Amino acid sequence: MRFRKLHYFVTVAEELHFGRAAQRLHISQPPLSQQIKSLEEDLDAILFDRTSQRVTLTKAGEALLPQAKSLLQMWQNTQDQVKAVAKGEEGNLSIGFIWATGTPHFSKSIGEFKKKYSKATLNLESMSTVDALQALSLDKIDLAFVFLNPSVDVSLFKQSHYEHQDNLLALPEHHTLARKSRVSLSDLKEESFVMFARASHPSLYDQTMNSLHAANVQPNIVQIAKVTQTTRTLVAAGVGIAIVPESTKYDQREGLVYRPIEGDLPKLEIYMVWKAERETPLMMRFMEHMLRQIKETTN
Template identity: 40%
Template sequence: METRHLKYFVAVAEELHFGKAAKRLHISQPPLSQQIMKFEEDLGVPLFLRDRRSVRLTAAGESLLRDAHSILGAMERARRNLSAAAGGERGRLSLGYIGPALNTALPEVIRRFRGAYPNVRFDLQQMGTNEQLDALRAQTIDAGVVRLFRHNTDGLETMLFHQEAYAVVAPEDHPLAGRDCVDLSELEGQPLITFPRSVHPPLYDEWMRIFASHGFMPDIVQEVETKNAAQALAAAGMGIAIVPESLSSEARRGVRFLTLNGEYPTLEIHVATRRGDISPATRNLLQIVRAIMGATMRETGRENRL
């Protein structure tokens, strides 16, 4: 049973006139009559009662008409769903992200994607960077928002999404608190709150190398795993901490943020995907990311010109 035959049958069954049905189908009447006769032969039952004056449905024809509408409707829905899936308008998108990414433009990316593609199931999973890189290779997530610093990204594509410098957060009664900025060399002998090496060994080692290049090793008084915990302990007077400068927008009472001068790694957040294996929905997500990044760059350029 071909879809073409079903469409021909429905047109004749609804018009009950071969000439009108042929006109509706944009074909001539003789080929339509031949196709209907062949359809009846294939089915082994007559679908129409014909005479010189009229065309009527047989009982089998009436039964088929009911089913034909459902079949053709289901096939049209399948076609639309297939087209939507191929265009990334349906399906599922699993996105991993690190917690700090929520302080970037990521919420706006999520908002725009959900607004543009409401029929895509959008699954969000908060995961560490290494966990996301493993999940991408295992194909359990489609894209990840990760913080990269000397990570192995073999087999993956990465796009810089967010970049910022670091700042020093100090108790408000600290000797440095009255300053607007501080040099790295001035951190010698200062009680420092930092993250443990186990959180990110390459980055931890890079900071230790930087301190050593300035002729000292830091006086680490406490290790914490989050920037918010570091700020909280700074507010409690335990020491100073080096944190992303964007944290100043969430400054606690009792602390001051100081610009950190010197050469050190910036905080870089990337969007990562599998190389050569991007679903249509993931491709649409990346288009939104690029649009937001482009707008941010244009705005930053405009501000710099003012």
């Protein structure tokens, strides 16, 4: 490779002595001289003036030296980058995640990954399950954290379980049910509900409504909230109550309390989902990191 010839040239140029340059390169002097001669033939230019007393750069050699160093550094950088990408230490990864994933341990795990692999770029975007799966299908993102259950069709994707969350009841702090340590589904009769949009998580919405109906609760839905922040704001304002994932409890805003719910509600299972053909070393390293971190957190 010509990069090797350039490396030999730079070494001789720095030493201005073929013997010392050969020692640095761990080769004998004759092959070194042959490589320099071959480079001169490639360039059709004499690079060194050689006498029995000394070796000096010609004008052509002086012109080549900074360019050769730049090319060698560029080649080294390229090799380092390629190796880092192959090891999953560098590259770009686009990630969609549902709002329920936004826990302190999720954020901490992301931060630790970015700190450890500073050359990796993570593009994170909050999405609903429906939007995330569609984005995956259209190759707009590489990986998604979504709610999954048997009724959600993910046959086009690979998947790995990330975490389980329980349901909680979000209440205004002065609500009568806030006096209880635990609330049963049957306690929710005649209550006004703030619900998430069915279009965002249709399977979860339907299962939640079926669970309420099975407990003889006909929820009076007074508000549909498209984002969780709105749900919490409305509940804290006394507009209604809401069934939320336990990750919501990390938002300890004024006027809002959470209580465990007793009853048969849908399981909240969060999965990592991706296309097999879009797997990269960076994606695999990231998923391994996230699974390791969640395991350490829950143990």
